[in-house]
Amino acid sequence: MCGIVGYVGGERCVEVLMEGLRNLEYRGYDSAGLALAGPDGLRTAREVGPLNNLAGTVGQRDGDFFSMRSGVGHTRWATHGRPTEANAHPHTGGGAPVGPEVAVVHNGIIENHAELRDELRARGFEFRSETDTEVIAHLLGEGVAAGSSLKEALVETLQRLQGSFAVAAVSAAEPETVVAARHQSPLVVGLGEGENFLASAVQALLGYTRRFLFVENGEVAVLTGTSVELSTLDGRPVERDPFEVDWSAEAIELGGYEDFMLKEIHEQPAALQATLAGRLDADGSVDLSELGFDLSGIERIDVVACGTAYHAGLLGKSALERLARIPVEVAVASEYRYGDPVGDEKTLVVAISQSGETTDTLAAVEAARGFGARVLAVTNTQGSLITREADAVLLTKAGPEVGVAATKTFLTQVAALYLLSFGVAEARGARPVEEIKEIGRALRRSPEKVEEAIELLGEPGLMSAAVGVFAGARCALFLGRGQSFPVALEGALKLKEISYLPAEGYPAGEMKHGPIALVDEQCPVVAILGEGTLREKTLSNVEETVARGARVIAVANEDDVAAGRIAQSVLPVPNVPQILSPLVSTVPLQFLAYHVAKARGLDVDKPRNLAKSVTVE
Numbered sequence: 073m074c075g076i077v078g079y080v081g082g083e084r085c086v087e088v089l090m091e092g093l094r095n096l097e098y099r100g101y102d103s104a105g106l107a108l109a110g111p112d113g114l115r116t117a118r119e120v121g122p123l124n125n126l127a128g129t130v131g132q133r134d135g136d137f138f139s140m141r142s143g144v145g146h147t148r149w150a151t152h153g154r155p156t157e158a159n160a161h162p163h164t165g166g167g168a169p170v171g172p173e174v175a176v177v178h179n180g181i182i183e184n185h186a187e188l189r190d191e192l193r194a195r196g197f198e199f200r201s202e203t204d205t206e207v208i209a210h211l212l213g214e215g216v217a218a219g220s221s222l223k224e225a226l227v228e229t230l231q232r233l234q235g236s237f238a239v240a241a242v243s244a245a246e247p248e249t250v251v252a253a254r255h256q257s258p259l260v261v262g263l264g265e266g267e268n269f270l271a272s273a274v275q276a277l278l279g280y281t282r283r284f285l286f287v288e289n290g291e292v293a294v295l296t297g298t299s300v301e302l303s304t305l306d307g308r309p310v311e312r313d314p315f316e317v318d319w320s321a322e323a324i325e326l327g328g329y330e331d332f333m334l335k336e337i338h339e340q341p342a343a344l345q346a347t348l349a350g351r352l353d354a355d356g357s358v359d360l361s362e363l364g365f366d367l368s369g370i371e372r373i374d375v376v377a378c379g380t381a382y383h384a385g386l387l388g389k390s391a392l393e394r395l396a397r398i399p400v401e402v403a404v405a406s407e408y409r410y411g412d413p414v415g416d417e418k419t420l421v422v423a424i425s426q427s428g429e430t431t432d433t434l435a436a437v438e439a440a441r442g443f444g445a446r447v448l449a450v451t452n453t454q455g456s457l458i459t460r461e462a463d464a465v466l467l468t469k470a471g472p473e474v475g476v477a478a479t480k481t482f483l484t485q486v487a488a489l490y491l492l493s494f495g496v497a498e499a500r501g502a503r504p505v506e507e508i509k510e511i512g513r514a515l516r517r518s519p520e521k522v523e524e525a526i527e528l529l530g531e532p533g534l535m536s537a538a539v540g541v542f543a544g545a546r547c548a549l550f551l552g553r554g555q556s557f558p559v560a561l562e563g564a565l566k567l568k569e570i571s572y573l574p575a576e577g578y579p580a581g582e583m584k585h586g587p588i589a590l591v592d593e594q595c596p597v598v599a600i601l602g603e604g605t606l607r608e609k610t611l612s613n614v615e616e617t618v619a620r621g622a623r624v625i626a627v628a629n630e631d632d633v634a635a636g637r638i639a640q641s642v643l644p645v646p647n648v649p650q651i652l653s654p655l656v657s658t659v660p661l662q663f664l665a666y667h668v669a670k671a672r673g674l675d676v677d678k679p680r681n682l683a684k685s686v687t688v689e
């Protein structure tokens with residue numbers, strides 16, 4: 073978590089840093105800050121709370137502040153030390169009487185910070201914050217004061233650090249330079265004309281450039297307005313071709329929507345379309361040649377992921393097992409990585425991560441490497457860490473997702489896993505080709521069907537009736553069976569993360585074994601009915617909650633008359649082939665969470681305590 077930016081070149085330094093931070097705010101919003109370097113010293117500004125607080129402070133600074141040509145910025149998700157101004161980055165080191173000041177921003181965790189802090193204190197350094205980052209600032213400042221260049225001081229400092237980091241620094245001694253390095257936390261260099269940029273993620277800089285260079289683990293970047301030099305820690309120069317991203321700057325603007333989450337829910341049909349394009353033909357046949365894998369040699373699949381991506385994995389398992397008849401395990405990445413997983417080179421590990429940066433998912437990939445698995449990454453982020461760790465990548469093409477609560481990336485992850493299930497089914501000859509193609513043709517209709525779901529839910533009064541069921545609610549129970557169970561989990565997660573209401577997702581049949589004790593008038597039941605036999609069974613379970621006073625919201629096919637008899641509110645979804653059911657059923661739950669949170673006056677895009685990229689374990 074935490075977002076860092078850097079800039080060197082022209083007088084739009086403050087503008088670029090602030091815009092970059094605005095686009096990285098999803099990574100953390102406990103505090104934010106800037107440091108600018110000029111020949112007569114550093115200028116810093118730091119504020120607790122969202123970026124607007126920093127913007128207010130920056131707006132009051134004098135012209136001098138805006139004439140600086142290099143700087144670094146940071147938006148924080150607190151790990152070491154509370155969200156206070158003292159703990160906000162940038163952190164400074166050096167300074168009179170020992171020499172010129174440096175300023176540092178950091179994303180990651182310095183594991184040996186306590187020892188370094190003791191050592192620096194013993195040498196007379198005073199600490200002004202509770203952060204792990206401040207040790208970097210002092211070490212760097214000490215190096216510069218002792219006569220090292222900023223780059224040399226950075227390399228010396230990095231050799232002392234254990235843990236994960238992406239760091240960027242400026243110094244008053246070299247105001248035309250920004251230096252940076254990374255180990256395990258993400259960092260990209262953006263290339264400009266007469267200016268260059270740094271950021272944790274490409275979306276920070278899309279308004280300024282689409283040409284980027286990866287900085288790999290253990291590399292140092294030195295940027296001036298006219299040059300970018302990459303080298304290894306031991307000083308070997310690194311040559312790397314730039315890559316171009318096809319995301320547009322508009323994609324990270326609100327475009328008339330009140331919030332990114334709402335915008336991103338509405339973007340789901342287009343996101344699905346883009347993810348399927350070129351991979352699923354009109355006749356329903358799948359083309360995954362981009363993977364460069366022979367899928368026929370696989371004997372089992374482990375899916376590893378966190379949060380929403382884990383729920384997508386559960387839906388992937390159901391499709392893979394049903395269509396490809398291959399055993400699939402789905403594991404929460406933070407458990408898998410420490411769980412001594414069993415497998416061999418015939419195991420395919422599918423690592424799902426929207427950001428491609430989640431530390432636990434990356435560690436699960438490493439654990440799988442330990443037993444020789446092949447790794448396929450399903451990610452939405454071009455050039456992310458996971459794309460470089462995996463043997464093959466299946467990109468979801470949802471475009472950048474800014475709202476912290478995942479919406480369009482979830483649906484596209486599910487679609488990508490469905491494509492994989494077709495590919496594996498075909499390679500294994502698990503089902504008649506025509507049967508898979510027919511399901512493929514159904515999947516091609518997902519953009520249109522999700523669009524229909526969005527339209528159905530737009531009917532006046534529908535969502536407000538559902539939100540009304542939540543009046544006075546103290547918790548919620550989401551129930552579903554079969555494919556609707558992962559949907560229930562996802563619905564519960566969406567609700568709790570943005571409305572702060574405790575919510576449980578449960579298999580409807582399991583409810584009697586405990587959670588039914590929660591049920592009363594203040595604990596609404598959200599039932600995802602689905603269709604077929606499982607619908608009947610779910611309905612019976614819902615009846616059991618009604619008998620105990622539950623108020624019910626049912627997600628049901630638009631022609632499901634029985635749903636209206638038991639539920640206070642019915643959220644209709646179009647009738648669809650089985651494979652599309654989870655896709656369309658998720659949409660009402662996203663809207664429900666959104667509207668309940670709005671009714672409670674909450675910021676849906678930046679829920680408390682969360683960040684979109686979880687780069688700590």
Ligand code: F6R
Nearest residue numbers: 379380381425426427430477478
């Ligand atoms: C929930 C949500 C999180 C993420 C999880 C994994 O709305 O967004 O649960 O799904 O943190 O993130 P990625 O997919 O980036 O690995």
